Amino acid sequence: MTPLTLTAAGPRPARGPRRTAWVPTLVLLLGSLYCLIPVAWVVIAATKGRGELFSTFTFAPGTGFLDNLKELNAYRDGIYWRWMANSVFYAGLGALLSAAVSAAGGYALGRFAFRGREFVFKLMLAGVLVPSVVLAVPQYLLLSKAGLADSYWSMLLPSVLSPYGVYLVRIYAAASVPVELLEAARMDGASEWRIFSRIAVPMMMPGLITVFLFQFVGIWNNFLLPYVMLADDTKFPITLGLYTLLAQGNSQPALYTLVITGCLLAVLPLIGLFLVIQRFWSLDLLSGSVKA
Template sequence: MTSLTLTRGATDTRTARATGRRTAWVPTLVLILGALYCLVPIAWVVIAATKSRSELFSTFTFAPGSGLLDNLHDLSTYRDGIYWQWMANSAFYAGLGALLSATVSAAGGYALGRFAFRGREFVFKLMLAGVLVPGIVLAVPQYLLMSELDLADSYWSMLLPSILSPYGVYLMRVYASAAVPAELLEAARMDGAGEFRIFTRIAVPMMMPGLITVFLFQFVGIWNNFLLPYVMLADDTKFPLTLGLYTLLAQGASQPALYTLVIMGCLLAVLPLIGLFLVIQRFWSLDLLSGSIKS
C-alpha cells in the first residue's frame, strides 16, 4: 500500500512538472514580445543615425548607412555646437535636481517613518495625494508662481519644481520604516549621538538602495521632461535636450536636412541614461549584498 502511494505521488509530481514546462513558454513569450516592442525603436534609431539624408529618405531598411561621422560632425557644428549646450543643461537639471530630490526625500521619509509627531498621518496622506496629481496639472501654476518670483526663464525655474518628489518621500518613508531598526536608533541616542549624526551616519547608509532608486527615477524623469521646460524657458541656450530636439524637429518641416541631426541627437541623448543604469545597477547589487551580509 505504501509503495503504491509513493508511486502515485511520484507520477503526480512528474505530471505537474511536465504541465509547468508546457505552460512556462507563455510568460516567456510575453516577455520576449515586450522586449522587442521596447528595443526595436532603439535599434531603428541606432541604424538611422548611420544614414545620410539621401539614404534615410530613399529606403527603409535596417542596413547601416555611411553617414554616421558626417551626421555627428554636422550636429556638433550646428549653431556653434548648441546641442552640447543642451546636453550640459540636461545633465545639470537632471543631476542636481535628482540629488536634491533624493536628499529631501530621505529627510522627509525618515522623519515620517521614524518620528511620532502630531499631524504625521495628515502630512503623509497629503504626500500620497501629491503622488496622484499629474505633472501636467501643475505646469501652469508653477509657471505663474515662478513669474511672480521673477524666476521664469532661469535655471531655478527648472530646479525648484524638481526638488520635492511626493513619490520619493513616500518611498523613503516605507523604506525607512522597514530598513532602519528603531532599536538601533535608540541605542545611538543612548550613546549620546545627536539626531543629525544618527541620520547621516546610521540611517542614510541603511537607506542607500532606496535613495539610489529615488535618484534614478528623478534623474530619468527630469532628463525626459518636456512640458516643464516648454512652459518655463524662452532662451534656447537654457533648453534641455528634449526641448532642443523638439525645436530642431519643428524646423525640419522646412529644412529636411535637420532630420538627420534630430535622429543623431536622439541617439546621443539615450547613451547617458544607459550608462547611468549600468552604473547604478552595480551599486544596487553591492548594497543588497552588503545588507544580506550584515543581517
C-alpha cells in the same frame, strides 16, 4: 529519471511543466521586441546620411554616422552640447536635491511619531496621484510672480520635492532602519543629525539611489516643464532642443538626420547612469547580507 510522488494508489510519475508555460514567455518576448525595435531603428537611422535615410526604409546600417556627428557638432556653434550640458545640470542637481529632501522627509515620517504624521503622509500620497502635467502651468505662474521664469531656478525648484520619492523613502526607512538601533545611538549621546547622517542614510542608501535614478530619468525626459518655463534656447534641455530641431525640419529636411543622431546621443547618458547605479545596488545588497 522521472521523480515519483506517493498517492493512495501507489507511486506515479510527477507531472512535468505545464505546456502553456511558454505563453507568458512569448508575450514577454513580443513586448520586448515592441519596445526595442524603435530603439534599434534610431541606432540604425543615426548611421545613415540624408539620401540613405529618405530613400529606403531598411534596418541595414548606413555610412553617414561620422558626417552626422560633424554636422550636429557644427550646428549653431555646437549648441547641441549646450543642451546636453543643461540636461545633465538639471537632472543631476535636481535628482540629488530631491534625493536629499526625500531622505529627510521619508526618515521623519517613518521613524518619528508626531501629531499630524498620518495626515502629512496621506497628503503626500495624494501628491503622488497628481500628474506633473497638471502642475506645470501653476508652477509657471508662481515662479513668474517671483521673477524666476526663464531661469535655471525655474527648472530646479519644481523638481526638488518628489512626493513619490518621500513615500518610497518612508516605506524603506520603516523597513530597514531599526528603532532599537536609533534608541541605542541616542543613549550613547549621539545627536539627531549624527544619527540621521551616519546611521540612517547609509542604511537607506539603496532606496535613495532608486529615488535619484527615478528623478534623474524623469527630469531628463521632461518636456512640458521646460517648454512652459524657458524662452532662451541656450537654457533648453536636450528634449526641448531636439523638439526645436524637429520643428525646423519641416522647412529644412536636412535637420532630420541631426535630430535622429541627437536622440541616439541623448540616450547614452541614461544607459551609462543605469549601469553605474546598478553596480551600487549590488554592492549595497551584498554588504547588507554580510552584515546580517
